[in-house]
Amino acid sequence: MPQTRTTRLVSTVFAGLATIAVAGPATAQNLTIGAILELSGRFVSFGAHCQRGLDMAAKTFGDKVAGLKYEYAYRDVQSEARGVISAFGELGGTRHLNYVIGPTASPVVAAAIPPWQQSKPLWLVPGASSLDVENLAGQEPMFFHTYPYAYHYHKSMAAALRRALGPGKKIAVLYSDDAYGRSHMPAIEKYYIEAGFEIIVRESVRTNSPDMTPVITRTAHSKPDILLGVMQTTDSIALAKQIRTLRVKIPYLVGMAATQLQEWQAAVGEAQEGWLGVSTYLPGTEDWPADKTYPKLLPSTKDWEAKFDADYHAAPDYDDITCYANAAMLLLAIQQAGADDKEKVADALRRLDVMTPMGRGHFEPSEGTRQQAFADLLIFQRQHGKSVILYPPEAATGKLVPVE
Amino acid sequence: MEYLGQCAVDSILLGGLYTLMVIGLSLSFGITRVINFAHGEAIMLGAYGAYWAMTLWNVDPLIAMPVLMLLGGIAGYVLFRILFTRILSAPAANQILLTFGLGLILQNVALTLWSGDQRSANPAYVFSSFQLGDSTVAVGRLIGCAIAVLLVGGLFVWLKHAEAGRASRALAENGEAAVLMGINVNQMYAIAFGISTALGVATGTIMSSLSAVTPFMGFNMLVKSFAIIVLGGLGNVMGSVAGAFLLAFAETAVSYYVPNGDGWAEAVAFAVLFFVLILRPRGIAGQAVME
Missing domain, CATH: 3.40.50.2300 (Response regulator)
Structure with missing residues (x-):
């Protein structure tokens, strides 16, 4: 019957559309790494240099990790506590946020702890020497500190x-x-x-x-x-x-x-x-060897500095290289975990032991932090x-x- | 009393710096009645101008200052004619939003052009000092203070004796009467705003060697400047100078004579502001603000 055929046709089209709708996001699924940094305000030099390190690591690693396309979701916290609170809130509310790198300055990181505790994504902190940060977050299993404390x-x-x-x-x-x-x-x-x-x-x-x-x-x-x-x-x-x-x-x-x-x-x-x-790093003073397993991503210090100079026509500082090492280690941990699963990635990150351009990249306990590297x-x-x-x-x- | 001479010297030098920071802001508010939240960015751009003149062409900030002031004055004049004339009769909130927004734009333009790196000009005299009795006088700060005296003096001469200056005073005292006397209001406002901007730029050239130059340096100065002009009496240039020195003396004395005094200096200075305003709600010079 024409009526039935029409119904079947419409049902088929809808079913097809539904299949595409369901399949679509799966095939185009993106993995988001929150990059919450001081890109303006009084600590802008920390954040801007960190951004260079993150970008360089992504460029070297490639655009997929564990079979997923990934992207940094940069948020400028303007070096202010209110900026970091809204950045965590906005990213947590609009994205599937499992990983965050930054911010870097002690007062900004301290302000980030309460909003981070709402959902506790895996958090790499490539700065903050303040003991307030250690006291508030040091024992958290998802907190990875990659900078020395006071x-x-x-x-x-x-x-x-x-x-x-x-x-x-x-x-x-x-x-x-x-x-x-x-x-x-x-x-x-x-x-x-x-x-x-x-x-x-x-x-x-x-x-x-x-x-x-x-x-x-x-x-x-x-x-x-x-x-x-x-x-x-x-x-x-x-x-x-x-x-x-x-x-x-x-x-x-x-x-x-x-x-x-x-x-x-x-x-x-x-x-x-x-x-x-x-x-933690002075350009031109040390030359750590390349990592044996990942020599392209983790070259020797001298090779990394030469590559940085080619990319940015400037000498790197410790924020550049620290954030490079942070991003590289996180991407390797995601790769080893094989999925966008923060628990598995955290386990992989804890086990990771690589040679980065700024020395050994490996997490160990410090006085009050469970996972501390580059101290x-x-x-x-x-x-x-x-x-x-x-x-x-x-x-x-x-x-x-x-x-x- | 120990440190008395040094305390007096430091207070005077700091008062000079504070005077530089506030006279432009006070002038523009006194005449146009626009609260300029972008004044800190005039200081910031002046500081960058002096820094780049020193770094790129080895021109001393003091030598670059007249040219930078002229450029700043022209920019301020043009900006007022293009933007501010449209909001003169708007509610104060609109004026504040406009100037605040302008300040944010200028901060971010500076950030884009020159990055957030902290810089500072280093002419030879900035590291010079000499002994005056038991006290040490920093030459860079002394120059800043001397320039403040020169600029305030020049401003008074202009306000007292120049035709435009007298017209500006007339506008500040009674705008309607000034209009009836044939004074071109928008022209005079723009000139006053241009001079205010030039004074901000002059402040920046001095600050370029005394502190870190960053795209965001203006805002901290603006907050202190507002406190000083409120203390002195809104829109009264002489009152602002008095407020600048009062605040400088209070801060310096606390820094010398109170344990951990530097940390307390600002709190005590603002307590002074609080008590002055209780005793004299219109500030030291007591000018009324008509709206």
Whole structure:
């Protein structure tokens, strides 16, 4: 009957459409890696460099992992707590979000923890030295920290200073009056005192302070042997320049991670002379071999640096290489898990042991974090416009000298 | 008292910097009654201009300053004629949104053009200092203070003696009467806005060697600047200068004489603002704001 044939025809067309509709998403299924970064605002240099590392890793790895097309879902958190909360909320609400890389700066990562805890995707954090982050998330099974904590910084720096100067020196600590500076203080108190130093000044400095002369003048009056400036890049630029201008007579000046950045060095000019810093990576100083299993994705340090230079016409910094290593390890773990399953991928990531361009990529427990990688630090001093490695002894390329 | 001389020197130098930050903002609000949330971006662009002049052509920020101020002044004038004349009679919220949006656009343009890297110009004098008795005077800050004095002086001369300056004052005091006297309101507003922008650019050229230059540097300065002009009396240039020095003295004294003082300085300074406004709700110079 025509009526029946029409009904059958319509039913067949609908069935076909339904099949296509169901099959469509399966064949075009995408895997999303949230890349929640500081792409504007005061920590933009961290986030922008991290983005370069992520992009370079994806370009090298290819566009499919475990048979699935993948993409980074970049979200700019504007270096603000509210930005990171909305980024996690928006990505979690609109995507099947199993993996997140970033953000990087301590206050932003700390702000990301509550929204991350809503659904707990596998989270690689390629920054944040603040112990607040470790205290809040360190024991979480889906939290993978790939940057040293404050205690790694101060343990290494105290050991380096002790080795070069011996015990009994007096230290003045100027720390930024924010989560970053304050969260470093317990580790400073512990490791410098254990190393035999005496902390004689503990002064907070407000972030974006237009004039640090009063605190520098008061500190210099106490005649410390070592000044430790625990603050992030903007403030450490102002501190270094003002110390130089005031001709403060403190023999040893110790900074944090900012000292390794080319932008810090260029911004402070001659004031960089003599400053000590910490880094997980200094371009051109180490050459880790390529990974035997994945030499294309994880080449030697020198080959990676050459490739980076070809791609970006610039020298990499630690955010570039850290984020490259993070993305490469995550993609390898997904590949090994063989599916978009965060539990399986987390297991694979825990088992992963590869040689990356910034050293061994393997997660182990640290003081308060279940899964910690890339915690080894180099201590260096800026001498005549170059970084001279002081510690560990086996990597040392020079000796500590006082500021002239 | 220990550090008294150094405290006085530091307060004066910081007051000079704060004066630089606020006079342009105060001038434009006093005359046009537009609260310019994009003023921080004029400072930021001035800082980048000075930085690039130093980096690319080895031109000292102080030498680049007149040219940058001229460019800034022209840009401010044109911007006002194109954009701001359309919102002069709009509600204050619209004006705020426009200037705030303009500020965000300029921040992101700077971010796109020059990345978020932190930079700073390093002319030789920025690392120079000399002893004045027991006190150390930083040459870069002294230059900033001297330029603030020059610019405020120049601004007063212009307001008192130049025809355009007198017309601007007339507009600030009684806009309707000024119109009846044949003053071209939009033209005068645009000139005042251009000068305000030029003063912002001058601030940026000084700040380019004293702090980190970033696309977002203007916003922090803007917040402090608003506090100072409220303290001084909205739209009153002289009051803003007084507010700048009062805040600088309060912050510096707290930094020297209170344990962990630098961390407390801003809180105490804003407490000063709070108490001044309780005693004198219109600020130190007490100019009324007519809407």
